[in-house]
């Protein structure tokens with residue numbers, strides 16, 4: 223702004239020197255951030271309520287120190303990688319093809335910090351047993367919005383560690399897993415997840431054309447074109463390909479896909495049969511070296527059974543979708559913190575923003591969304607931690623299967639709308655690049671797209687229903703009812719419990735009617751159904767939090783507001799039947 227005014231002024235009166243009296247003496251205070259753990263009362267309360275006290279003491283100590291580090295060190299590195307995005311050097315000065323991705327040194331520093339802080343290791347060393355995932359996800363939540371998208375390679379690294387750990391492939395386990403889970407920067411590897419080819423990244427079964435040719439030493443050579451490879455500077459990757467038989471034939475569809483492991487460079491540091499064709503020119507996430515890659519004989523190792531590639535990579539997607547949710551809520555927490563601080567500094571219409579009820583109401587709505595998204599995401603982290611430490615039961619698994627796509631689709635969409643509203647809280651400054659705010663909106667926009675779009679994930683919710691023959695919903699209802707039963711005796715929460723119960727009844731009636739009379743409506747109802755499931759579940763989680771003996775008044779108010787304004791959307795199957803579908807078509811295409 224200041225620069226803009228100065229320029230306009232000097233263009234009109236080139237001979238007059240700029241002076242304080244002309245530019246004015248007022249400058250708006252920038253928002254500032256303090257320790258991101260200590261400023262997050264809701265996260266602290268959630269962890270206090272959930273973790274055993276000895277674990278809480280350790281975790282809080284770590285988060286307090288990291289909450290400071292993300293603001294005073296990580297955030298500056300994140301800003302540097304945003305301002306100096308990666309570039310591709312394809313040829314050296316003598317014309318030799320080198321395909322080097324040049325990154326700002328801050329990107330490498332973020333790699334080292336991720337290792338030092340154990341952002342992956344915590345989940346696998348399992349020092350805090352079933353609570354280790356909550357510890358890890360809390361750190362990632364603090365890290366994400368400062369990290370210049372280093373959170374993306376970490377998501378894939380975590381997913382790869384999980385797949386390798388559960389694969390039973392001991393040679394890869396000994397080779398790669400110690401690197402993926404290392405706290406030593408010099409040993410720490412990141413992984414890619416190369417799923418998307420030119421035909422698209424949603425319908426992986428028909429879009430994957432990469433072929434794998436077996437080699438006499440038992441390895442494979444991959445040939446294909448990967449269209450979106452996030453973090454192309456990764457040390458290794460998991461990717462899908464179709465194994466060619468001796469006649470050069472492959473099996474089409476899901477059954478033809480196998481999961482492979484490959485390292486991106488050989489022992490001499492040369493690319494492993496990989497050509498980086500170009501870096502993608504993206505709306506946001508410009509910090510990430512996302513590339514198009516040609517695999518031309520890349521040495522790879524089979525990681526799943528033949529034809530089980532989609533099922534195997536789904537384990538990776540479960541982890542990366544959880545990371546996506548944590549990145550979404552971390553991002554909205556950050557914009558809310560910035561807007562909250564700004565409201566105490568900025569004056570307009572005769573008073574600070576904090577004294578304008580409409581502005582504060584807007585912030586309160588953003589805060590409520592942040593709490594809802596966080597509590598949902600943390601619940602999945604909790605379930606995952608239990609499962610990984612032998613404390614989970616069948617219902618935990620069913621719940622996780624359902625809640626993972628729900629949280630991903632719900633938090634990602636909210637990240638875009640909350641970030642957009644958050645920018646508005648800064649007026650014109652929210653639109654100015656130098657503030658760093660617009661990048662937050664650009665980066666949020668990827669969250670509903672990668673790792674499965676909103677509709678793909680809504681269909682994944684239906685897949686979870688049908689694969690489990692409705693058991694995911696049975697586990698879901700039991701879990702919601704358990705929470706309501708605990709909170710029903712808490713006087714101020716009774717109305718909220720009733721609302722959640724009513725919404726659950728509506729959902730159950732809808733699902734039963736659709737299943738018995740109109741199964742064809744499920745596809746067009748999938749998105750509304752998913753939203754309803756997410757919102758009802760969040761309602762029950764906020765009620766549980768508010769029923770805690772140490773809950774604050776605002777926790778009760780948050781549960782009450784959520785349950786009064788945000789529950790189920792699906793009501794009638796008629797809204798999704800043939801008539802509705804034909805109206806949709808006419809409205810759009812007439």
Ligand code: UCC
Pocket residue numbers: 373374377378415416417418423424425426427450452475476532533534536537539540542543545546549672673674675678682685689
């Ligand atoms: O890779 C990308 C960018 C990387 C960047 C990472 C950033 C991380 C976040 C960072 C935060 C800062 S983008 C790639 C985006 N693409 C996707 O996410 C794929 C989206 N499409 C789907 O999810 C589809 O639903 C497919 C591909 C899974 C559907 O394929 P099919 O062929 O129709 O699958 P089927 O036949 O339904 O399932 C095949 C098997 C079944 O197992 P079996 O055979 O035992 O019955 C399914 O049950 O896979 C199983 N399966 C699953 N299992 C499918 N989906 C799941 C699931 N979600 N969980 C468990």
